[in-house]
Amino acid sequence: MNWEKISFSFSKFVDILNIILKWVLIFIITEMTAVVFLQVIFRFILKSSLPWSEELARYSMIWMVMLAAGLGFSSGEHIGLDVIVDRMKGTSQKLIKLLSYVIIGLFDITLIRWGWEIMGRVGLQRSPAMRIPMKWPYLAIPLGGIIILIQLIKLCLELFNQGGEEV
Numbered sequence: 258m259n260w261e262k263i264s265f266s267f268s269k270f271v272d273i274l275n276i277i278l279k280w281v282l283i284f285i286i287t288e289m290t291a292v293v294f295l296q297v298i299f300r301f302i303l304k305s306s307l308p309w310s311e312e313l314a315r316y317s318m319i320w321m322v323m324l325a326a327g328l329g330f331s332s333g334e335h336i337g338l339d340v341i342v343d344r345m346k347g348t349s350q351k352l353i354k355l356l357s358y359v360i361i362g363l364f365d366i367t368l369i370r371w372g373w374e375i376m377g378r379v380g381l382q383r384s385p386a387m388r389i390p391m392k393w394p395y396l397a398i399p400l401g402g403i404i405i406l407i408q409l410i411k412l413c414l415e416l417f418n419q420g421g422e423e424v
C-alpha cells in the first residue's frame with residue numbers, strides 16, 4: 258500500500274473538514290453572542306425576557322466545545338506533556354506519541370459509543386423552552402468524537418509516514 262498517497266488524500270480531506278469546522282464555529286459564536294445580547298436588551302431595556310435564549314445559548318456552547326475539540330486536536334492545541342516527548346528522539350518519541358494516540362483513540366471510541374447511546378435514550382424528550390428533540394443537543398457528543406477520531410487518524414498517518422526520519 259502507498260501510505261504516502263493515502264495520507265496525502267486523507268490530509269486534504271481533513272484540511273477541508275477543518276475549514277468547514279472553522280466557519281461553523283464562527284457561525285455558532287456569532288449566533289450565541291447575538292442571542293445573549295438580545296436577551297440582555299430584552300431583559301434590561303424592554304423588561305421582558307426571551308424564554309428560549311438561555312437554552313439556545315447553552316446548546317450552542319455544547320456544540321461549540323465539541324466541534325472545537327476536534328479542531329484543536331488537529332492543530333495540537335490541547336494540553337500535553339510536550340516537555341517529555343520533545344526530549345526523546347527517533348523511535349522512542351514515535352512510540353510515546355503512538356501510545357498516546359491509542360489511549361486517546363480508546364477514550365474517543367468510548368465517547369462516541371456512549372454519546373450515541375445517550376442520544377438514543379433522550380431522543381424523544383423535548384427541550385423545555387424551544388421544544389426541540391433533545392437528540393439534537395446530544396448529537397454534539399458523538400459527532401465531536403467522530404471529528405476527533407478523524408483528526409487522530411490523520412495524525413497517525415503522518416506519524417507512520419515519517420519513516421526513519423528524526424521526529
